[in-house]
Amino acid sequence: MGTLTEEIFSRKLGREVKAGEIVWVELDRIMSHDTMSWLAIEAMRKVSNELGIEAKPKFPERIVIPFDHILPPANIDQAKMQRNIMNFIKEHKLPHFFQEGVCHQIMIEKGFVQPGNIIIGSDSHTCSYGALGAFGTGMGSTDVGIAYATGRTWFRVPESILINVTGEFQEGVYAKDLILKIIATLGVDGATYKSLEFRGDAITRMSIPERITLCNMAIECGAKAGLIEADEKTVEYLQGRTTENVDINNNGIIKANNGNYEQTFNFNISELEPQIACPHDLDNLKPISEVEGLELHQVFIGTCTNGRYEDLEIAANILRGKRVNRFTRTIVIPASTEVFQKANESGFIKIFQDAGCIVCNPGCGPCIGRHQGTMASGEVALTTMNRNFKGRMGSPEAEIYLGSPAVCAASAIEGKITDPRKRREE
Amino acid sequence: MAKAWKFQNNINTDQIIPGRYYPRENVEELGEFCLCELHPKFAKEKQKGDIIVGGSNFGCGSSREYAPIALKYSGVKCIIAKSFARIFYRNCINLGFPILVCKECYDEITEGDDIDVNLESGEIKNNTSGKKYNAQPLPEFVLKIVDAGGMINYLKEQANSENTNEV
Numbered sequence: 290m291g292t293l294t295e296e297i298f299s300r301k302l303g304r305e306v307k308a309g310e311i312v313w314v315e316l317d318r319i320m321s322h323d324t325m326s327w328l329a330i331e332a333m334r335k336v337s338n339e340l341g342i343e344a345k346p347k348f349p350e351r352i353v354i355p356f357d358h359i360l361p362p363a364n365i366d367q368a369k370m371q372r373n374i375m376n377f378i379k380e381h382k383l384p385h386f387f388q389e390g391v392c393h394q395i396m397i398e399k400g401f402v403q404p405g406n407i408i409i410g411s412d413s414h415t416c417s418y419g420a421l422g423a424f425g426t427g428m429g430s431t432d433v434g435i436a437y438a439t440g441r442t443w444f445r446v447p448e449s450i451l452i453n454v455t456g457e458f459q460e461g462v463y464a465k466d467l468i469l470k471i472i473a474t475l476g477v478d479g480a481t482y483k484s485l486e487f488r489g490d491a492i493t494r495m496s497i498p499e500r501i502t503l504c505n506m507a508i509e510c511g512a513k514a515g516l517i518e519a520d521e522k523t524v525e526y527l528q529g530r531t532t533e534n535v536d537i538n539n540n541g542i543i544k545a546n547n548g549n550y551e552q553t554f555n556f557n558i559s560e561l562e563p564q565i566a567c568p569h570d571l572d573n574l575k576p577i578s579e580v581e582g583l584e585l586h587q588v589f590i591g592t593c594t595n596g597r598y599e600d601l602e603i604a605a606n607i608l609r610g611k612r613v614n615r616f617t618r619t620i621v622i623p624a625s626t627e628v629f630q631k632a633n634e635s636g637f638i639k640i641f642q643d644a645g646c647i648v649c650n651p652g653c654g655p656c657i658g659r660h661q662g663t664m665a666s667g668e669v670a671l672t673t674m675n676r677n678f679k680g681r682m683g684s685p686e687a688e689i690y691l692g693s694p695a696v697c698a699a700s701a702i703e704g705k706i707t708d709p710r711k712r713r714e715e
Numbered sequence: 716m717a718k719a720w721k722f723q724n725n726i727n728t729d730q731i732i733p734g735r736y737y738p739r740e741n742v743e744e745l746g747e748f749c750l751c752e753l754h755p756k757f758a759k760e761k762q763k764g765d766i767i768v769g770g771s772n773f774g775c776g777s778s779r780e781y782a783p784i785a786l787k788y789s790g791v792k793c794i795i796a797k798s799f800a801r802i803f804y805r806n807c808i809n810l811g812f813p814i815l816v817c818k819e820c821y822d823e824i825t826e827g828d829d830i831d832v833n834l835e836s837g838e839i840k841n842n843t844s845g846k847k848y849n850a851q852p853l854p855e856f857v858l859k860i861v862d863a864g865g866m867i868n869y870l871k872e873q874a875n876s877e878n879t880n881e882v
Contacts, residue, residue: 311856324738328780339871370738413778413802429780429806431866477725478772482801513801570725657734678729685752
């Protein structure tokens with residue numbers, strides 16, 4: 290008996306586990322990306338030395354290293370760091386190394402995330418994996434390095450908050466609008482140390498990409514994980530994506546079982562309108578009607594939150610045959626090579642380029658302010674990212690607004706914040 | 716004298732160390748850039764042993780361990796905040812960088828106050844106002860890691876003790 294979180298830990302440990310317990314767990318996967326792997330490698334060496342064990346990854350096949358944050362490197366230091374990590378990967382024959390998209394998208398689309406898995410990553414948006422019913426959480430490089438060396442880490446099993454979602458989205462309203470609303474309702478520290486468990490008929494109807502958008506942003510209200518029970522859609526999504534070590538049938542599908550929820554929030558999405566998170570925190574959320582017309586210098590569509598095929602399809606349908614405002618730098622970055630190629634086959638890439646967008650290689654792009662769209666003082670951006678923190682995309686005097694791919698696409702055409710429902714009516 | 720530097724609620728890791736200052740080969744250099752855009756005066760005038768007093772959700776955002784590393788090498792002795800974001804909290808504990816939770820401190824300490832902190836007892840004294848505070852005690856398991864001087868030392872102690880089952 291327990292929440293989905295407790296059930297996942299109970300299954301893993303083979304005994305009933307309750308929230309609040311400190312448990313040691315053997316991890317199914319350990320993910321680290323280009324900017325954090327080197328610190329993790331150093332931590333692995335240090336802990337191995339202290340423990341008197343050989344300094345090498347205990348389970349090389351469980352480690353996944355996607356380069357994404359600065360891909361390809363934008364300066365000499367970054368190139369050197371990435372080369373050092375690659376030498377480590379070569380030395381230890383780590384089988385899972387990628388340079389083809391955002392780490393979380395790689396983890397999910399290449400089958401490294403299975404229902405019931407417990408996974409840590411050197412990135413706060415590791416909580417995305419809850420979309421497939423896996424407990425994923427972000428940790429720092431010391432924890433990741435220790436996990437490299439020992440295959441394990443400790444958790445305080447979190448209490449859960451239930452997010453019950455009913456109703457149907459209106460035309461032009463998406464999972465992104467919902468998660469922005471949920472975060473602003475709970476507050477940016479409203480779920481600190483907790484799991485968010487999403488449930489309800491609206492969640493059941495959502496596609497896996499929509500579920501990823503929800504779980505991806507659980508960290509933005511402080512949550513340790515965002516979780517959705519795996520179902521037929523999950524199993525269907527994973528068909529053909531699983532790797533040699535995983536078996537959906539053996540893992541089974543774990544469901545919550547009469548757990549105790551610390552809090553329950555009910556959302557009916559039928560009346561929800563497009564939402565915009567305004568600078569410089571996600572608490573500062575406004576319905577689009579209150580910010581329409583704001584001039585934009587940059588629009589960015591992509592990231593682990595909204596860079597999937599389905600997101601690009603929404604944007605392409607709005608941008609087809611149109612031009613973006615020529616003074617609004619519009620950047621489109623597919624979340625992975627798989628997404629890029631599929632979008633290309635569907636003609637979306639051509640639509641973006643014909644519209645005057647800058648289409649970059651898969652990766653994190655300007656989300657961390659280091660390349661491919663770093664912003665100047667006084668510039669205003671609207672993006673599909675998950676954070677609008679001051680200084681995140683470059684100058685601390687730049688402003689970042691967050692919205693759905695539909696809002697971003699419609700706004701790029703006008704060069705100002707535009708309600709996608711109005712554009713469609715034209 | 717340990718000077719208090721005051722920060723608001725929701726100080727995020729992008730503010731503590733903006734992404735474009737790392738990666739770099741020598742992480743100690745990050746101390747220089749710690750909080751440099753949010754509070755340039757702090758970045759310029761901070762002295763070794765100074766104390767940061769923050770509001771709720773200190774350290775929210777990314778899992779970059781560069782954030783506590785930057786704070787550690789900035790020379791700051793410890794952070795006292797109303798509450799901490801989860802990943803940042805864990806990263807600090809792992810590194811053995813002291814963090815204290817005290818709700819009243821944020822409300823009552825002013826920037827520039829002279830503060831004494833006893834890390835072992837959790838006693839905080841504001842020499843400017845004469846007020847004393849007690850930080851919330853750390854959870855038992857976390858305290859063991861802190862006492863060991865960080866996670867790696869804790870694991871070493873565990874491995875050396877008879878009960879090695881957990882490692």
